[in-house]
Amino acid sequence: MSRLEVLKRIVDLVGRDRLLLTRIDDCWPAYGALRLNGESVQIALFAGAIGLSSRNRDDVERRFQNPSNNRPMEWDPHFLPLLIGLWDSDPLVLVRRPVLFAANPDIRRGKSTRFSVFSKLTSLVLASEKGWSEDVSSTGEVLYAFNPKLLPAFVELSRNKVYVPEISMTAVVDASGVNSEADQDPAERARRATSALVRSAKFGQNVVEAYGGFCAICGLDFGLVQGAHIYPASAPESPDSPWNGIALCCNHHAAFDKHQIWINPESREVVFHPELISRRNLSDSCSAFIDHARPTLAEPLTPQFRPRTEMFEQRYGYFQDKYLWLG
Secondary structure, three states, X not given: OOHHHHHHHHHHHHOOOOEEEEEOOOOOOEEEEEEEOOEEEEEEEEEEEOEEOOOOOOOOEEEEEOOOOOOOEOOOOOOEEXXXXXXXXXXXXXXXXXXXXXXXXXXXXXXXXXXXXXXXXXHHHHHHHHOEEEEEOOOOOEEEEEOHHHHHHXXXXXXXXXXXXXXXXXXXXXXXXXXXXXXXXXXXXXXXXXXXHHHHHHHHHHHHHHOOOOOOXXXXXXXXXXXXXXXXXXXXXXXXXXXXXXXXXXXXXXXXXXXXXXXXXXXXXXXXXXXXXXXXXXXXXHHHHHHOOOOEOXXXXXXXXXXXXXXXXXXXXXXXXXXXXXX
């Protein structure tokens, strides 16, 4: 399959109402736009057909390549680059549904030598059957394989530079029905659900960075810290700004979400639910959960990201019946 045929096939699979290529030139890249919820995202699409590995690993591996030597990946900086392989047929394996395979274009930018992008065959097969899979290469690169209808969802992730766990994405795919033979509606449902996941992940990332990666209550790091909304994301007009969040470890986040921790809007004093206090002696770990907590909430590294008093006030108004234990 020629590179031009690959591009045309991708357009057909994604949907001509969603993906429009406006400048093909020599096909490396092709420029165009992808429609996302009424918005057009400009893309530079580097695409190739996925074939056999050709290094005595055809039983477990597939690959696609750039056109040749002296064909480096370069693109207009106003466009979002996408490095995509198309797995549409295979001489050794039955392809149930076509798959798009995405690699990181940035780490290959400017390379003038011939390069190959390798994918595990199991990842392609899983994406063909389930709609989404991901893998990590030996160099730590995250590689994605997915149903072509999910290209808009993948672009949501790429342009926001956030990571959503595979288990969350497969849940979205299952719920949307994107693997059915239905029209484009399942794909739009998947994109909207992905957009919500991206929003949550981006917010959490920004909040954790604001606190230097440490829990604002106990100081834990280890990559186990999350961004917790103060005024919840489910509430009307809840902002995703860092000043509506606190960086919390998984345990203190869970307790905060269960309304077992109250934070004074003014003094930032940390107050635990009486039930937690009464059970602190159940174990050393239970005691540490209380005793190792800061008496007042830690401040973020940047003063402008300090939680706003009104966010706490709106939280307590929204969950008024959940804080009756304060007396």
